[in-house]
Amino acid sequence: MPRFSVVVPVHKVQGYLHACLDSVLGQSYRDIEVIAVDDRSPDGCGAILDAYAARDERVRVVHLPQNVGLGRARNAGMERARGDYLFFLDGDDTLTPGALRAMADRLDETGAPDVLVFDYARTHWWGGTRRNVLAHLLAEASGDVFTAAERPEILDLLMVAWNKVYRRDFVAREGFVFPPGYYEDTPWTFPVLLSAGRIAVLDRICVYYRQRRRGSILSTTSRRHFDVHEQYARVFRFVDARPALAHWRPFLHAKMGEHCLDILSKPDRLPPSDKAEFFRRTAEMFRAYRPEGVPVSPELRVLEGSYAGYVLRQRTGRAGRELGRRVRRAGTATAARYTRARSAFRRPLDPDLAVYSAFSHQGVLGDPAAIHRAARELAPHIRGVWVLDDEERAAGLEPDTEYVLLGSPGYRRVTERATYFVNNVNWSGALDKRPGSVHVHTHRGTPLKYQGADLLDRPGARLGFDVPQMLRRADRWDYSLVASRHAELVWERAFPCRFTSLRSGSPRNDVLVAAPADRGRAVRERLGVPDGDTVVLYAPTRRDYRRDGLVERLDLARFAAELGGGRTLVVRLHPSLAAGPARGLGLSELHRRGVLVDATDEPEVQDVLLAADVLVTDYSSIMFDYALLDRPIVVYADDWDAYRASRGAYLDITAEAPGHVARSPWELAWLFDSGTWRDEEAARLRSAFRKRFCEFDDGRAAERVVRTLMLGEPMPERPAGPARVPARVPAQATGRDLLAPS
Known part of the structure; x- marks a missing residue:
């Protein structure tokens, strides 16, 4: 008997x-079976299903004699499930x-619950993913x-059938089936969740929910949306038949009203001539x-x-929102005119005022933070504002850290008068x-991939970038602060x-050169x-050949297992991926289970580098920083x-690597x-890499910036030997091509 019966209505x-x-097979x-139900599809779906069944014994196909709709097609698959x-x-x-695999592990961990709820994107x-x-x-x-009574917020999640798995004997015992109709998920999910004695959740994205250009069937204009009333009536009949669930009536009553009003408010759901009738029926049910x-x-x-x-009420609400937009637009125009008029009357610059920002105003971080700390020690007369x-x-923030909010009057006052502006x-x-x-522009690392004007002939890589504006x-x-002649060029x-x-x-890397041992x-x-334990830090970068930048290059659970005992896998995502779906695709769940450590939220990446014994990365500039520690990469x-080919690179990192190169999970x-x-x-490669790309990092960079740019002291002599000019790398360049002068 398989663990999962995957029912696919088609x-x-x-x-x-x-x-x-x-994606399933x-x-x-x-340990699965796939029951594919051809709901009398008029296209080639039936033939596709038969071809899969011929190739894979786990696939069974059910051809229905007539089209019965999504709910009853699911029932046909469920009847045959084992x-x-x-x-x-x-x-x-x-x-x-x-x-x-993640579902199976979570079911084992929670002792075979009635329902397991998981996430989706x-x-x-x-091309976007959310x-x-x-x-x-x-x-x-x-x-x-x-x-559900212990955690009623679980009922706020999307009420659909496909973001959950259900213990089959629980479903059979309760007699749950999908009804016919347009909103068949409603009288399935509410009764199932209200009846389940043991619900578990999996904080992981398991399903990609496709958003078609023309929308789903529920976004079409039709009288079939009236079906929602009968489906909620089924929910109430279910609750009425079970006195123990009577306390859920107020909650379901509110949900019904919210759901129906949401349908009514959408411009593309109901024909205009039917909206008044839909409202009346909803109001009747709401009273009943x-x-x-x-x-x-x-x-x-x-x-x-x-x-x-x-x-x-709807028109008033729309008018109010439009008025707000107009006021904001007018306010912006007025502010711009006021700024232009005021420019002739600006006060003189304050020679003792510096303004700092990092990562688009996200906090006291990176190179600007290191310069700020050095300035407080070496030039305490200079007031620093973040x-x-x-x-x-x-x-x-530390209590004595002064800050202003972007766009506030305080922000305008300090940016109008500051002498020093430090940003990455x-x-x-x-x-x-x-x-x-x-x-003072500090940048955010030594450049490996194309930047700035070099992106002009890379249309895919500059998606979202306005190079001329940049x-x-x-x-x-x-x-422009540089750590090497490579970066300078x-x-x-x-x-x-x-x-x-x-x-x-x-x-920012001074701490890597001179950090205390503890x-x-x-x-x-x-x-x-x-x-x-030996700490193995995995720090991948984003991919420009994907709109969302996310490409799953490595099975993290498998890699952690292959590292074996005595080694801890620590993962730090690229900042641009931290708020997207990447963590929901298993990282958060693996962290919760102790399979690995997710260090993405650590504010200072240098702290994570100091904790690591070895770095595994792809093409992230983090390798240039980590090389200062003289630890394996x-x-x-x-x-x-x-x-x-998609982004462009200034050197062939596989030919001039800071350590050994793996081109497959097995090599890694x-x-x-x-x-x-x-x-x-590995030590030889690391030494050559560090010599070339970290030549100006000696642990005194922040001090050097403050003394030179804020205190007016002469810049110490730096190495002035010949440098190799980084070439514009052809898409199929060899390592030799990359060393050619531009």
């Missing part, structure tokens, strides 16, 4: 069906890699099993099922009035550079502006690394050709199993 999805079935977890758990997957959606037709906005509910409930003595929320009181009152984008970011990204285009001000903002730079070509390169080194140990303790370059595992990752050749 109707007019031939363009997506291959991807759906491949290609899972590493293979697995411990039922999983209903729509034919145009897909499973994420490793999803079934919407994948849009134009995780469920209520994913935090899964994280909060990821402890032991519970009932209203529990005695339960007050109605302000949002639902409209259902106690007339349709004309509802329409008036720009933050949100008040919440100030929560972790460009300031807003609205910030004018005043004569006499000093703009260069106009860079025209304000007075100084790249920045001067990528940003053809009138700045001076300062061979200062990277201030700092790394303290970070390991904070991360929960067992004493004596392994480059995982399984898609180097694709990365180089072998490097660690054999001990090759830290052999003499």
Whole structure:
């Protein structure tokens, strides 16, 4: 008997069906059966299903004699299911890699619950991916099993059948089936969750929910949306038949009202001539099922009035929102005019005022933070003010750290008068550079991939980048901080502006050169690394050949297992991926289970580097920083050709690597199993890499910047030997091509 019965109802999805079935049959977890139900599809779906069944014995196909709709097609599959758990997957959606293994592990961990709820991400037709906005509910409930009464917020999640798996004998015992109709998920999910004695959650994205360009069937304009009333009537009949569930009536009453008003408010759901009737039927049901003595929320009181009152309220709301937009636009224009008029009356610059920002105003971080600390010690007369984008970011600041919020009056006052501007990204285009001000651009690392003007012939890589605007903002730079002559040459070509390169080194990396020995140990303790373990840090970068930047290059659970005992895998995602679906695709769940440590939220990446004994990365600039520690580095370059072709690179990192290079998961595992990752050749490669790319980093970079640019002391002499000019790398360049002068 298989663990999972995956029921796939199919109707007019031939363009997506291959991807759906491949995502299921290609899972590493293979104890499954797939019951594909051809709901009399008029296209080629039936033939596609038969071809899969001929190739894979786990696939069984049911051809229905007539079209019965999604719910009853699921019932047809469920009748033939033999697995411990039922999983209903729509034919145009897909499973994420490793999803079934994660489900099976969580079911084992929680002792075979009645229902397991997991997460999903919407994948849009134009390429974007967005995780469920209520994913935090899964994280909060990821402890032991519970009932809906113990965690009623679980009912706020999307009420669909496909974001859960169901113990088959529980479903059979309760007699649950899908009804016919348009909104068949409603009378399935509510009764199932209200009846389940043991619910568990998996804080992991297991399904990619496809968002078609023309929308789903529920987004079509039709009278079939009236079906929602009968489906909620089924829910209430179910509750009425079970006195123990009577306390849920107020909750379901409110949900019904919210759901129906949501349908009514959508411009593309109901024909205009049917909206008044839909409102009246909703209001009738709302009155009929209203529990005695339960007050109605302000949002639902409209259902106690007339349709004309509802329409008036909708129009008033829209008018108010439009008025707000107009006021904001007018305010912006007025502010711009006021700024221009005031420019002739600016007060003189304050020579003792410096303004700092990092990572688009996200906190006291990176190179600007290191310079700020050095300035407080060496030039205490200079007042340092940080720009933050949100008040919440100030929560972790030291009490004596001065800050202003972006766009506030305080922000305008300090940026109008400051002499020094220190940032690792460009300031807003609205910030004018005043004569006499000093703009210091620190960058965010040594460049490996194309930057600035070099992106002009890379249309895919510059998605979301306005290169001309980027260069106009860079025209304000007075100084560009560099850690090597490689970086100096790249920045001067990528940003053809009138700045001076300062061979200062990277201030953020001073701590890597001169950190106290116990700092790394303290970070390991904070991360929960067992004493004596070897810490393997995996820090991948984003991919420009994917719109969302996310490409799953490595099975983290497998890699952690292959590392073996005495080694802890620590993962740090690229900042641009931290808030997206990447963590929901298994990372958060693996962290919770103790398989690995997710260090993405550690504010200072240098702390994570100090805690690591070896770095595994692909093409992240983090390798240039880590090389300062003289610890082993392994480059995982399984898609180097694709990365180089899409983004462009200033050197062939596989030919001039800071350590051994692995081009497959098996090579990576072998490097660690054999001990090759830290052999003499690895040390030789690391030494040559560090000599070339870290030549100005001596632990005094921040001091050098403050003394030179703020105190006016002469810049110490730096090495002035010949440098190799980084070439513009052809898509299929060899290592020799990369060393050729440009």
